[in-house]
């Protein structure tokens with residue numbers, strides 16, 4: 001236990017409402033630290049600090065840092081205990097959210113998606129946030145029908161100009177799921193088995209969004225001051241390319257986003273059992289190749305996109321890819337990832353790439369072609385020989401630095417038309433790119449990443465792996481480009497959560513410890529010097 005005996009004062013007394021005084025003539029950064037210290041101490045009266053009255057010497061300065069971390073540890077334990085004690089409520093909150101079939105790809109489920117966004121707004125309002133449901137307009141469907149997009153929910157907790165402002169981005173729309181696709185349980189009825197919470201959207205991304213809300217709420221319930229201002233941006237179209245969100249961010253660049261210092265995204269998972277921080281995602285160019293006429297040759301078109309050894313055959317695509325640097329190679333070497341475990345997790349006996357570095361590089365930083373389906377072709381059981389009048393092939397190409405979706409669109413269209421013309425087909429081909437999301441890559445030297453690592457260490461007592469993500473979070477690059485701010489991804493999903501697949505789950509452990517991770521991260525974030533924002 002400590003007793004306040006020291007005197008810390010700032011020249012700017014009105015900014016220092018604590019009973020600690022010190023005349024202190026060092027630079028602005030030190031002053032800022034002293035001020036931050038005073039803020040931290042406002043609710044804590046059992047602190048000792050010994051420092052020189054005239055001058056903040058190095059020893060005193062370190063004492064301050066020590067006290068700051070003591071106070072933070074003190075608050076963390078209190079908050080973590082609160083999280084543990086309320087975990088049943090958190091599971092119930094997740095149950096309510098998973099029960100909403102907020103599938104953004106199915107127009108018939110759009111009312112459910114609207115309801116989901118209302119539930120998000122309601123939760124943030126109950127927490128006392130300044131909440132807005134932003135109308136982002138309509139979406140044009142392939143048949144030219146127009147459909148209202150789900151509103152984007154924004155919220156704000158705190159607006160202290162002396163604190164950092166963190167913006168939490170997440171989404172509450174989900175991929176489709178049907179019991180008959182191979183789920184062991186009803187995908188929209190959260191089911192707990194062996195410590196895992198099964199349900200569509202549990203990991204991607206409903207539990208992480210809730211965990212961020214629980215983290216903020218824990219401070220409120222314990223009457224503790226939030227160490228940073230927190231904003232939320234929650235959308236309902238992530239799974240189909242974040243339609244309408246980019247325009248909303250551009251429109252609110254100088255309003256809602258003007259005071260945002262950092263953006264955090266928790267829409268991804270760890271690579272292994274070791275916690276991770278994600279510093280890059282691949283982008284995605286999603287194509288529709290529609291063949292109209294009496295003769296269908298669509299699968300032939302697909303076959304010309306990639307070789308059996310995984311080489312993309314569209315001219316001009318591979319040439320744009322940034323080469324793997326020696327530093328990257330070394331980073332990948334140090335990452336905890338067992339190739340045999342990975343094989344057994346995805347249920348295959350052999351892979352196209354066998355070394356750890358090759359495999360990670362092809363998951364994260366080389367482009368791939370994915371075949372997603374054919375619309376219009378006969379797909380029921382039986383042996384009909386029906387000839388469809390129109391068939392639409394769907395595929396995507398993941399984007400990595402330095403690919404440019406506009407160039408990829410042109411190259412793919414030229415390639416398919418060239419292949420098609422050589423068939424002398426009486427049919428017509430239309431190629432359209434419906435999603436063009438750029439890759440995102442962060443500067444891991446930024447102090448934000450130190451804050452993330454320290455938070456992981458505090459909660460899990462290990463250093464995180466720094467990883468990239470092979471999937472796409474379409475808006476991450478837009479956030480970076482439009483706001484000019486740093487982004488970090490703090491995943492809490494497990495490596496085996498089965499996103500987009502059958503039996504998606506999040507473990508209770510990851511959900512609850514993940515909530516604590518966010519609390520620890522808020523604390524660490526508040527300690528970044530404001531001058532480096």
Ligand SMILES: CC(C)C[C@H](N)C(=O)NCC(=O)O
Nearest residue numbers: 204239267268469471472473
């Ligand atoms: C693991 C992905 C980054 C999660 C993300 N929510 C997602 O589903 N993205 C769409 C994609 O196809 O990658």
